[in-house]
Amino acid sequence: MGPLSGFRIIELAGIGPGPMGAMMLGDMGADVIRIDRPAAEPTSSIPRRYLVHGRSRRSIVVDLHKPDGARVVLRLVARADALIDPFRPGVAERLGIGPDACLAANERLVYARMTGWGQEGPLAGRAGHDINYIALTGVLHAVGRAGDPPVPPLNLVGDYGGGGMLLAFGIVCGLLDAQRTGKGQVVDTAMVDGAALLFGSILGRHGAGVWTDRRGVNLLDSGAPFYNVYETSDGEHVSIGAIEPQFYALLLDRLGLATEELPPQMDQRGWPEIKRRLAAIFRTKTRDEWCRLLEDSDVCFAPVLSIADAPHHHHAQARRAYVDVDGFLQPAPAPRFSRTPGGVGSAAPSRGAHGDEVLAQCGFGPDEIEALRRAGVVG
Numbered sequence: 056m057g058p059l060s061g062f063r064i065i066e067l068a069g070i071g072p073g074p075m076g077a078m079m080l081g082d083m084g085a086d087v088i089r090i091d092r093p094a095a096e097p098t099s100s101i102p103r104r105y106l107v108h109g110r111s112r113r114s115i116v117v118d119l120h121k122p123d124g125a126r127v128v129l130r131l132v133a134r135a136d137a138l139i140d141p142f143r144p145g146v147a148e149r150l151g152i153g154p155d156a157c158l159a160a161n162e163r164l165v166y167a168r169m170t171g172w173g174q175e176g177p178l179a180g181r182a183g184h185d186i187n188y189i190a191l192t193g194v195l196h197a198v199g200r201a202g203d204p205p206v207p208p209l210n211l212v213g214d215y216g217g218g219g220m221l222l223a224f225g226i227v228c229g230l231l232d233a234q235r236t237g238k239g240q241v242v243d244t245a246m247v248d249g250a251a252l253l254f255g256s257i258l259g260r261h262g263a264g265v266w267t268d269r270r271g272v273n274l275l276d277s278g279a280p281f282y283n284v285y286e287t288s289d290g291e292h293v294s295i296g297a298i299e300p301q302f303y304a305l306l307l308d309r310l311g312l313a314t315e316e317l318p319p320q321m322d323q324r325g326w327p328e329i330k331r332r333l334a335a336i337f338r339t340k341t342r343d344e345w346c347r348l349l350e351d352s353d354v355c356f357a358p359v360l361s362i363a364d365a366p367h368h369h370h371a372q373a374r375r376a377y378v379d380v381d382g383f384l385q386p387a388p389a390p391r392f393s394r395t396p397g398g399v400g401s402a403a404p405s406r407g408a409h410g411d412e413v414l415a416q417c418g419f420g421p422d423e424i425e426a427l428r429r430a431g432v433v434g
Contacts, residue, residue: 057397059086062136065128066112067119067152068092069141069184071210072218072246073169074108079137079223081111081390088135088413089114089202090128091406093252093434104381108219110401111148115414116407116434123432125151126415129160134417136233137165143182144174152240153316164239165229169222170212173245185213194254201271201278218248274298274324280330281306281320283357291342295333298357306354312335338365407434 058302062085066077081087081330089112103109115129117243118124129152132138138157140147147153147168154166172178189195189212190205198204206334225242233239251258255350257275260266265274272278281297297306305321307313310333318325342358349356360368366384381402388397411434414424 056288057082057396057409058392059394060084060395062086063134065090065131065135065138066224067138067142069169072215072222073139073141075215075219076109076222076226078108079219080226082402085111088131093118095392103403104383106403107385111400113409113413114404114406115410118432119150119152121430121432123427123430127427127432128152129156130419131417132157132159132164135161136230137167140166140168141220141336143170145180158239159317162239163233163237163243165226165228166239167222167242167244169218169228169244172246174243185210185246187212188217191247191248192250192254195249196268197257197270197276199270202268203270203271205305208410212253213246213250216253218224218246221249232312253389278326280326280333283330285334285337287340287342287345288338289341292359293337293342293345294359302353302355305352307347309352309354333398361386410434
């Protein structure tokens with residue numbers, strides 16, 4: 056099931072955005088085949104059931120440093136629709152499985168390259184991580200409270216929003232074009248590009264003069280009292296996002312405040328005073344008490360839940376937003392489709408679990424498979 060049923064994706068094993076993009080495609084029905092390396096992966100210390108981004112695919116072990124390793128990959132590519140390359144520029148070419156070799160084996164192939172800096176530019180060959188990519192785009196500089204250093208927003212913006220999701224989008228775009236034209240192409244997915252795209256709205260506000268480079272003083276960065284997080288009497292927190300005037304007025308009413316008691320909502324000079332008043336009020340009740348008072352209203356409210364608590368909130372349960380995979384609750388496939396819903400194919404497979412099966416489906420005979428195994432090409 057799933058809207059991508061019938062498509063086959065070859066994933067060269069990597070970390071971060073590549074696995075996430077492959078998971079999204081697999082959740083939507085694509086047959087994702089991960090080519091694992093003979094050596095243990097960096098995430099091997101984590102039990103497989105917790106490798107959320109490793110789900111919904113099959114696995115085969117291929118030693119890409121052996122001459123026949125490239126031949127195996129090219130045979131798989133010949134019967135695939137897309138390939139995910141997670142290496143630095145030039146690595147796949149040195150292994151004999153770069154775009155030219157793969158497109159020669161399959162002219163309809165979508166060859167998706169996933170890097171931090173992109174395939175060109177002075178930093179293209181350098182190592183980096185999410186924090187570096189979002190630092191270069193201005194995103195990291197913008198995140199944090201007034202007077203504090205920038206705060207990394209986990210690795211969500213570069214690795215996953217600007218990387219994995221952009222990779223999945225790029226592959227689907229390439230697949231649509233290949234169906235129309237019969238021709239594949241290379242998709243250059245760079246986290247630095249994706250982070251910049253995610254930052255587009257804030258960049259526009261800055262250009263218009265309504266957003267300053269100072270952290271923690273703007274509308275959406277904890278500067279505004281009506282778009283903020285407040286501590287409750289039990290040491291928990293709640294979030295408020297009452298930007299629109301009607302929602303802000305409703306918030307003040309629920310808190311027992313009159314509009315005339317406070318500075319005007321959009322007068323930034325009065326924001327510190329409003330923030331102090333709201334903080335004092337929110338400290339008078341527990342988080343659950345505020346939930347009972349505000350959750351059924353349009354004040355734009357939600358409790359700040361822990362990682363452990365989030366799957367058990369009644370809204371998440373009503374939407375079946377989390378699924379049990381091998382005894383572990385994890386996010387359900389998204390987005391949702393009315394006719395061809397996606398689904399989790401399986402938990403993350405053990406390395407090489409589907410080797411013989413995949414090779415046989417791609418035209419390798421029993422003798423060939425045994426010879427490759429004896430030679431250490433496949434595991």
